[in-house]
Amino acid sequence: MRAVLERIAVPTLALLVSALLFGLLLAVYARVDPIEAFGLMYEGAFGTWFSWQNTLTRAAPLILAALCTALPARLGLVIIGNEGALVLGGLAAAAAGIAIANAPPLVVQLAMAAAGMAMGGAWIALAGGLRQWRGVNETISSLLLTYIAIALMNHFVEGPLRDPSSLNKPSSWPIGDANMIGTIPGTDVHWGLVFGVVACLLVYLFQRFTTWGFAMQVIGGNPKTARMMGLDVGRYVLLACGAGGAAAGLAGMVEVAAIHGRANASLAVGYGYSGILVSFLARHHPLAIVPVAVLLGGISASGGLLQRRLDLPDAAVVVLQGIIFVAILASETLYGRLWKAKEAA
Amino acid sequence: MGNTSIGLWGVPLAMLAGAIRVSTPFIFVSVGECLTERSGRINLGLEGTLVMGAMSAYGVALASGSPWLGVLVAAGVGLLLGALHAGICQLPRVNDIATGIGLMLFGTGLAFFLGKPYIQPKAPNLGAIELGWWSGIPQVRQALQVNYLFIVGIVLAFAMAWALRNTRWGLIVRLAGESVDAALAIGASVGTVRLIATSIGGAFAGVGGAFLSLYYPGSWNEGLSSGQGLMAVALVIFARWEPVRCLWASLLFGAAGAISPALQSVGVTEGYYLFSAAPYVLTLALMIATCSPERSLRGAPGELGAVR
Numbered sequence: 001m002r003a004v005l006e007r008i009a010v011p012t013l014a015l016l017v018s019a020l021l022f023g024l025l026l027a028v029y030a031r032v033d034p035i036e037a038f039g040l041m042y043e044g045a046f047g048t049w050f051s052w053q054n055t056l057t058r059a060a061p062l063i064l065a066a067l068c069t070a071l072p073a074r075l076g077l078v079i080i081g082n083e084g085a086l087v088l089g090g091l092a093a094a095a096a097g098i099a100i101a102n103a104p105p106l107v108v109q110l111a112m113a114a115a116g117m118a119m120g121g122a123w124i125a126l127a128g129g130l131r132q133w134r135g136v137n138e139t140i141s142s143l144l145l146t147y148i149a150i151a152l153m154n155h156f157v158e159g160p161l162r163d164p165s166s167l168n169k170p171s172s173w174p175i176g177d178a179n180m181i182g183t184i185p186g187t188d189v190h191w192g193l194v195f196g197v198v199a200c201l202l203v204y205l206f207q208r209f210t211t212w213g214f215a216m217q218v219i220g221g222n223p224k225t226a227r228m229m230g231l232d233v234g235r236y237v238l239l240a241c242g243a244g245g246a247a248a249g250l251a252g253m254v255e256v257a258a259i260h261g262r263a264n265a266s267l268a269v270g271y272g273y274s275g276i277l278v279s280f281l282a283r284h285h286p287l288a289i290v291p292v293a294v295l296l297g298g299i300s301a302s303g304g305l306l307q308r309r310l311d312l313p314d315a316a317v318v319v320l321q322g323i324i325f326v327a328i329l330a331s332e333t334l335y336g337r338l339w340k341a342k343e344a345a
Numbered sequence: 346m347g348n349t350s351i352g353l354w355g356v357p358l359a360m361l362a363g364a365i366r367v368s369t370p371f372i373f374v375s376v377g378e379c380l381t382e383r384s385g386r387i388n389l390g391l392e393g394t395l396v397m398g399a400m401s402a403y404g405v406a407l408a409s410g411s412p413w414l415g416v417l418v419a420a421g422v423g424l425l426l427g428a429l430h431a432g433i434c435q436l437p438r439v440n441d442i443a444t445g446i447g448l449m450l451f452g453t454g455l456a457f458f459l460g461k462p463y464i465q466p467k468a469p470n471l472g473a474i475e476l477g478w479w480s481g482i483p484q485v486r487q488a489l490q491v492n493y494l495f496i497v498g499i500v501l502a503f504a505m506a507w508a509l510r511n512t513r514w515g516l517i518v519r520l521a522g523e524s525v526d527a528a529l530a531i532g533a534s535v536g537t538v539r540l541i542a543t544s545i546g547g548a549f550a551g552v553g554g555a556f557l558s559l560y561y562p563g564s565w566n567e568g569l570s571s572g573q574g575l576m577a578v579a580l581v582i583f584a585r586w587e588p589v590r591c592l593w594a595s596l597l598f599g600a601a602g603a604i605s606p607a608l609q610s611v612g613v614t615e616g617y618y619l620f621s622a623a624p625y626v627l628t629l630a631l632m633i634a635t636c637s638p639e640r641s642l643r644g645a646p647g648e649l650g651a652v653r
Contacts, residue, residue: 029459078442135636136629139442143389144579144625144632147572151622158618273446280443315457315567322393322451326433329444333436 006338011281014331018324025319032310041317044305045298051305053188059290059297060189061086063196064251065275066282066289067203068124071244072138073284074207075237076220081127081142082248083272084149085120089249090256091153092119094263095161097175097256108179113253120249121242123149128241132234138241150268157264171264181257192254196290199247203286216240248272277325296321355484356607362488363603364596365495366561370395370553371595372498374577375584376505377549379591381427382581383509384542385522385535385648386434389445391550392574393452394426398554400460403565407468412559416471416494419555420548426452427547431540449574463565471560494556501549502592509588518542522646550574579628585644598624 023034045055068082093116097108127145130136154170161172181191207213216236219226226233252267260266278296282288303317374391381388398419406415430448434441474496477489509515520528521538528535553573558565580598584590605620 078440080442080446130633134633136632137636140578140582141629141632143575144629147576147579147625148622148629151618151625154618155616159616273450276446277443277450280440313458313461315454315461318450318454319458320454322447322454325447326444326451329447330433330436330439332438332440335438 006335009338010331010334011328013334014327015324018320018327021323021327022320026312026316030310030312030316032312037306037310037312040305040309041299041302044302051298051301054301055294055298056189056193057297058300059293060192060196061251061255061271062275062278062293062297063200063289064192064247064254065272066278066293067199067247067275067286068120068244068272069276069279070282070284070286070289071203071240071247072124072128072237073279074216074220075240076223077128077131077237077241078139079124079127079142079241079244080139080276081124081146081149081245081272082275083268083270084142084146085123085245085248086252086255086272086275087146087153087267088123088149088252089116089120089246090252090267091156091161091172091263092116092249093253094172094175094256095156097179098161098173101176101179105179108175109181109257112175112179112257113250116249116253116256117246118249120252121244121246124245124248125238125242128237129234132237146272153263153267154265161263163262166262166264169264169266171260171262174262175257177261179257180261181254183258190254190258192251192258195250195254196293199250200286200289203243207286212236212239248275251275274321281325281328296324299324353611356611358484358488359607359610360600360603363607364600365488365491366599367602368595368599369492369495369498369556369561370573371576371580371598372495372502372592373549373553373556374574375580375591375595376498376502376588377546377553378577378581379546379584379586379588380505380509380518380549381539381543381546382649383522383586383646384518384539385525385646386431386539386543387441387445387578387649388427388430388543388546389442389575389578390426390430390448390452391445391547391577392570392572393449393456394423394547394550395554395557395574396456396570397426397452398423398551399558399569400456400463400554400565401551402555403463403468403558404460406559407463407466410469412469412471415468415559416552416555419551421551423547423549423551423554424544425547426551427544428540430547431543434543435536435540457567460565460567464567467564468559470563471556473560492556492560494552494560498595499592502588505588519646522648524647550577576624579625583624583628583631586646587644601627 026032026034026037044051046052065082065086068085069079072079093112096115097112100108100111123145127138127142130141131138157172158170163171163173183190215231219231219233219236223233255267256263274296278289278292282292299317299321303314306312306316307314374395378391401422402415402419405418406412433439433444471492473490473492476491477486480486509519517533517538521535525535557569580591580594584594601623602621605617609617
């Protein structure tokens, strides 16, 4: 019972502290009424059907990108290459789409998804494999791989895949309007949201109810025991990293096939980095990722309204996100100590 | 760049100029991060610190008219952000990698938020020393314009290497990084040592940011940093946790970063972005070559969880 209460109380406390700090910044520096600002943020994120759709559209890539950290975390690996897998997944999806643009749309879309997932999966599996067989630290290597991925993307959209008509923002050829994946019927939210929620559900069921999922938990708990039990640790490392990378690659494919219609620098706008934090905030639990991503999507969706009504810089919402991340990460330390402190007081 | 008069010689010359100009922020962030990591902690948030340093230096230089006051304030801001990172990571069960990324987001967001009014106006620049007075060729003169901070950075790298090796403080920092038990045995407080090392590392990154906004490129905007702060982590690994090697690695990375624009100026445009990825590929290759499943990187501090 206490554990459940704690899980609600600690993040709530962290959110309250973040709101207080952000409100202080607004009141003292920007001379804006914080209550009004928070009201506007609620309106811009969850107030209307329109803002809900904006929020969910932004949450979709975060959900998928977060899985790239959450899945390997089950094995005790810290992967932070989400942005790279997302960018390369988007690039591979665009390349596949351009290559067979005239095939039936469903075939093109499937090929794009397959290419994006394979590319993203291979990219993160590389980091996992290097860890397993060469002892290269996966956190650092996945970070380095992200930079290499972004450079590769820039190379291809400015070189071999470049559409000459894209002048000030170099882009690949478009994949064609017929091949876009479109929106969920009755909404403006693209299918990426469904992919993300389904992926989280599948990961949850896999981790909870299959032998492989259990094996991963054992490895994460104690790799030595796992090896003594005869588990092939390397296989599970590749599986978790590959599946996580595939989720991030799918996020890139969705960005290309539902929003931009082509690959360009808009792929590398930080969904991957935010995804890392979403995963940590959800404590790497697949079902917790969805609400956390929706909350963060809502905060970033409300930036436009704050800018229009209160003339705040659009970076205001990034500041709030940063404060929330740091506060929640720091609040980890309160678990198991909250009640003791109260009893002592 | 008018390299036509000296033809292909423009390429190595531009690389030299690039190595001097581009590498200065690298020197500061990597020497600072080197100290932090030697004390056993990794700070991935230096990108946020760098951008905050750039913004505050620019703002202060604009308001006071003195760029050096701006550098000082940037160092102070970096010190505070470093202390914040160290303070949070010191709490039990807090993950330092995630906290670093959180602070990176916070720092860049705050810098863009507070720096909005500074995008238009022009702040005074840090001056440069003309080391090319002996040459009549304008390209050579331009290449040998050296900023004071570059020289400060070189001195700091050597001073840090000396201090780590020869002073009592250096010994305690290394001990905190190698073995917490050993540090406790001689009565040093590991938390305090890391707090100080991380704060100083942050201050260095702040100065690196000040160089960006006050000298090269010399203005404040949201695209100012191209990941110099994050690259610090790669640089320190590439330099295997030695401040003087951090200096050489920074120069190398600076030169590598200057290859592509230099080649472009003589008409070679192929592979522009691939060259810019060269430092990361090199670092990764070095890690693959020197790691094995039995032991981690040679020279890595023993308590540095992130590279174990």
